[in-house]
Amino acid sequence: xxxxxxxxxxxxxxxxxxxxxxxxxxxxxxxxxxxxxxxxxxxxxxxxxxxxxxxxxxxxxxxxxxxxxxxxxxxxxxxxxxxxxxxxxxxxxxxxxxxxxxxxxxxxxxxxxxxxxxxxxxxxxxxxxxxxxxxxxxxxxxxxxxxxxxxxxxxxxxxxxxxxxxxxxxxxxxxxxxxxxxxxxxxxxxxxxxxxxxxxxxxxxxxxxxxxxxxxxxxxxxxxxxxxxxxxxxxxxxxxxxxxxxxxxxxxxxxxxxxxxxxxxxxxxxxxxxxxxxxxxxxxxxxxxxxxxxxxxxxxxxxxxxxxxxxxxxxxxxxxxxxxxxxxxxxxxxxxxxxxxxxxxxxxxxxxxxxxxxxxxxxxxxxxxxxxxxxxxxxxxxxxxxxxxxxxxxxxxxxxxxxxxxxxxxxxxxxxxxxxxxxxxxxxxxxxxxxxxxxxxxxxxxxxxxxxxxxxxxxxxxxxxxxxxxxxxxxxxxxxxxxxxxxxxxxxxxxxxxxxxxxxxxxxxxxxxxxxxxxxxxxxxxxxxxxxxxxxxxxxxxxxxxxxxxxxxxxxxxxxxxxxxxxxxxxxxxxxxxxxxxxxxxxxxxxxxxxxxxxxxxxxxxxxxxxxxxxx
Amino acid sequence: xxxxxxxxxxxxxxxxxxxxxxxxxxxxxxxxxxxxxxxxxxxxxxxxxxxxxxxxxxxxxxxxxxxxxxxxxxxxxxxxxxxxxxxxxxxxxxxxxxxxxxxxxxxxxxxxxxxxxxxxxxxxxxxxxxxxxxxxxxxxxxxxxxxxxxxxxxxxxxxxxxxxxxxxxxxxxxxxxxxxxxxxxxxxxxxxxxxxxxxxxxxxxxxxxxxxxxxxxxxxxxxxxxxxx
Numbered sequence: 096x097x098x099x100x101x102x103x104x105x106x107x108x109x110x111x112x113x114x115x116x117x118x119x120x121x122x123x124x125x126x127x128x129x130x131x132x133x134x135x136x137x138x139x140x141x142x143x144x145x146x147x148x149x150x151x152x153x154x155x156x157x158x159x160x161x162x163x164x165x166x167x168x169x170x171x172x173x174x175x176x177x178x179x180x181x182x183x184x185x186x187x188x189x190x191x192x193x194x195x196x197x198x199x200x201x202x203x204x205x206x207x208x209x210x211x212x213x214x215x216x217x218x219x220x221x222x223x224x225x226x227x228x229x230x231x232x233x234x235x236x237x238x239x240x241x242x243x244x245x246x247x248x249x250x251x252x253x254x255x256x257x258x259x260x261x262x263x264x265x266x267x268x269x270x271x272x273x274x275x276x277x278x279x280x281x282x283x284x285x286x287x288x289x290x291x292x293x294x295x296x297x298x299x300x301x302x303x304x305x306x307x308x309x310x311x312x313x314x315x316x317x318x319x320x321x322x323x324x325x326x327x328x329x330x331x332x333x334x335x336x337x338x339x340x341x342x343x344x345x346x347x348x349x350x351x352x353x354x355x356x357x358x359x360x361x362x363x364x365x366x367x368x369x370x371x372x373x374x375x376x377x378x379x380x381x382x383x384x385x386x387x388x389x390x391x392x393x394x395x396x397x398x399x400x401x402x403x404x405x406x407x408x409x410x411x412x413x414x415x416x417x418x419x420x421x422x423x424x425x426x427x428x429x430x431x432x433x434x435x436x437x438x439x440x441x442x443x444x445x446x447x448x449x450x451x452x453x454x455x456x457x458x459x460x461x462x463x464x465x466x467x468x469x470x471x472x473x474x475x476x477x478x479x480x481x482x483x484x485x486x487x488x489x490x491x492x493x494x495x496x497x498x499x500x501x502x503x504x505x506x507x508x509x510x511x512x513x514x515x516x517x518x519x520x521x522x523x524x525x526x527x528x529x530x531x532x533x534x535x536x537x538x539x540x541x542x543x544x545x546x547x548x549x550x551x552x553x554x555x556x557x558x559x560x561x562x563x564x565x566x567x568x569x570x571x572x573x574x575x576x577x578x579x580x581x582x583x584x585x586x587x588x589x590x591x592x593x594x595x596x597x598x599x600x601x602x603x604x605x606x607x608x609x610x611x612x613x614x615x616x617x618x619x620x621x622x623x624x625x626x627x628x629x630x631x632x633x634x635x636x637x638x639x640x641x642x643x644x645x646x647x648x649x650x651x652x653x654x655x656x657x658x659x660x661x662x663x664x665x666x667x668x669x670x671x672x673x674x675x676x677x678x679x680x681x682x683x684x685x686x687x688x689x690x691x692x693x694x695x696x697x698x699x700x701x702x703x704x705x706x707x708x709x710x711x
Numbered sequence: 712x713x714x715x716x717x718x719x720x721x722x723x724x725x726x727x728x729x730x731x732x733x734x735x736x737x738x739x740x741x742x743x744x745x746x747x748x749x750x751x752x753x754x755x756x757x758x759x760x761x762x763x764x765x766x767x768x769x770x771x772x773x774x775x776x777x778x779x780x781x782x783x784x785x786x787x788x789x790x791x792x793x794x795x796x797x798x799x800x801x802x803x804x805x806x807x808x809x810x811x812x813x814x815x816x817x818x819x820x821x822x823x824x825x826x827x828x829x830x831x832x833x834x835x836x837x838x839x840x841x842x843x844x845x846x847x848x849x850x851x852x853x854x855x856x857x858x859x860x861x862x863x864x865x866x867x868x869x870x871x872x873x874x875x876x877x878x879x880x881x882x883x884x885x886x887x888x889x890x891x892x893x894x895x896x897x898x899x900x901x902x903x904x905x906x907x908x909x910x911x912x913x914x915x916x917x918x919x920x921x922x923x924x925x926x927x928x929x930x931x932x933x934x935x936x937x938x939x940x
């Protein structure tokens with residue numbers, strides 16, 4: 096109830112006030128604005144509070160007062176000019192205008208003050224619009240679509256800019272004829288300004304307004320200037336189409352970047368190889384390892400054939416064949432892979448296959464458990480990356496070959512290629528028992544050139560071991576069969592020259608070494624000259640004599656002290672001491688102690704731990 | 712909300728101040744500089760006037776902004792403007808009040824007048840800065856401008872003295888200026904009175920800076936460009 100009452104009264108009052116407000120507003124005159132266009136005169140305007148149809152009795156009067164000295168003058172003076180500025184206005188000419196002097200004006204109607212205002216003249220400056228707008232063509236773009244123009248105008252005539260009494264700033268606005276929004280340019284102090292990039296086929300409107308530099312109030316706009324630009328040349332493009340070079344460049348770069356990234360990521364390994372090439376490890380000069388890997392034995396043989404030492408026909412030597420004992424146990428493969436075949440056949444591929452194939456027997460007669468060997472190999476991580484099962488086999492062969500290699504390297508000054516060429520010559524021997532010359536392999540796991548040796552340098556069977564027990568004065572080498580060594584240890588007797596090499600090799604990342612090598616390296620024997628010494632223990636073995644034109648120079652003595660130890664049962668290994676002559680080889684039987692069973696079980700590969708056990 | 716708008720505007724104004732200051736410095740720095748005290752060094756009168764006009768215009772802009780800030784912040788609704796504009800302490804100096812008078816006065820006299828006005832403002836500006844600092848929630852916009860105006864006023868005074876030395880060498884009048892006695896009212900305990908005193912001072916500053924700016928522009932056109940700007 097109360098609420099309703101309140102609302103009702105409010106509504107009535109509001110309407111009443113609205114009603115009366117209109118009346119009031121129409122009755123009471125009010126100042127609308129006071130303005131000085133040039134800082135010399137000013138005028139004030141007000142609204143006439145006349146109701147429609149009714150004229151107020153009292154006329155409106157304006158009184159002003161200004162502060163001349165320190166005090167206000169007591170009297171209000173009336174407006175000097177009601178006419179010049181129009182209706183409901185008061186115009187103060189320059190004699191009545193004082194700048195920087197406070198003025199107060201009041202509007203009276205029927206004696207009553209209706210409005211009052213105080214100001215200073217410099218605060219109400221609003222200049223007149225500029226006059227005399229015109230434009231000139233600056234240039235036309237090459238495409239014939241755009242043009243630049245220069246717009247000029249004159250300052251308002253009543254503003255005394257020449258004497259510097261007032262300083263004006265101008266603002267230009269322009270737009271196309273059919274547009275609604277004006278484009279504004281920055282205010283300038285000068286009376287001309289260039290307008291850029293106007294289209295030739297459009298009409299434009301331009302207008303300028305000014306303000307006093309010190310204040311913010313703009314005056315009225317000037318008259319509109321119509322700019323009609325000359326027509327475009329007929330052959331100009333219809334559309335201002337610009338080839339999107341920028342876009343194309345961006346996309347091109349993006350695409351190239353994507354391709355580059357794809358390339359990089361797909362060839363990461365290769366990139367890595369390019370950027371960080373693997374440090375080349377010292378390689379024994381010899382046959383290209385890739386050839387050996389790929390099994391291209393023929394090529395290898397051709398390479399080897401360059402050197403005189405290489406006598407493939409050895410393979411066909413009957414006397415040699417006599418003494419080859421095939422140890423065919425398990426696999427049929429073995430028959431193929433036996434050393435005999437390898438010795439005999441010119442089928443190098445086959446032999447290579449054998450080498451590459453998983454031949455459990457090759458070189459590891461005592462290895463009844465191939466798994467152990469394999470694991471051992473895998474653990475030792477001899478191969479660089481390839482974890483094939485055949486790896487152990489190959490490695491074994493490699494070991495032999497390595498030994499061969501080493502020896503051959505040391506041997507010949509002339510042969511800097513395949514030292515293994517020497518081996519076949521040595522191997523050939525007319526003995527009863529076929530004993531392939533056991534070449535102790537070195538631990539240098541340069542697979543290079545080692546697998547290539549299809550010759551029975553591997554420790555296939557103990558039966559194939561041959562050791563040189565003596566050197567005949569004629570220069571032929573006496574070979575004696577080695578004892579069956581279940582362990583299949585292949586000691587590598589390195590010539591003393593390779594001591595340093597041995598040491599280097601030890602450092603290598605192989606996990607296993609030939610114990611012989613290890614021993615040899617540690618006990619560096621300076622003996623280079625190897626004399627084929629026949630150990631007394633050798634006597635029990637057959638002796639092989641090479642029919643080869645091996646020339647063994649006397650004076651080559653094997654590493655006697657290192658080789659033989661009293662406890663050695665039978666020297667199974669033959670060390671080859673390379674003699675000066677490229678054709679000469681001196682073999683020295685050495686026997687390594689067979690320390691442990693466990694050592695034996697390692698099948699000739701000595702891990703570092705085992706090596707430490709062996710060595711003092 | 713208001714504070715945010717205030718701070719934003721304040722920061723914008725400060726930025727504007729800095730930029731304008733930089734521009735000013737740049738514009739002034741580009742002109743050749745005479746080491747003070749050098750007798751033979753002569754910067755051309757045109758350059759001196761150009762610099763002076765730039766400075767006076769700058770001071771007037773600053774004082775306008777400062778006044779607007781103060782008006783918006785403190786003087787709204789208090790009807791200060793209608794309380795009649797108090798006299799400024801420089802009103803005692805008889806300066807030309809319209810164009811005719813300004814044209815009639817000799818430029819040496821006008822220069823001296825300018826000097827007097829500038830000197831009269833040294834003291835009030837100094838106190839203005841200290842008192843604005845002591846104001847409650849002293850707005851940064853006002854304070855920074857006050858500090859800037861004070862410094863620029865000193866520079867303008869030096870410049871004007873140089874101009875006088877070139878235009879009217881030899882005669883050196885006594886240092887006449889109007890004394891400002893408005894300090895007590897600035898330090899009044901009553902907030903209203905105090906604010907009105909500030910308002911008045913800032914209004915006077917705006918007026919006088921406009922006056923000096925106008926005189927200088929007039930003199931420049933008259934002396935340098937021979938009334939043909």
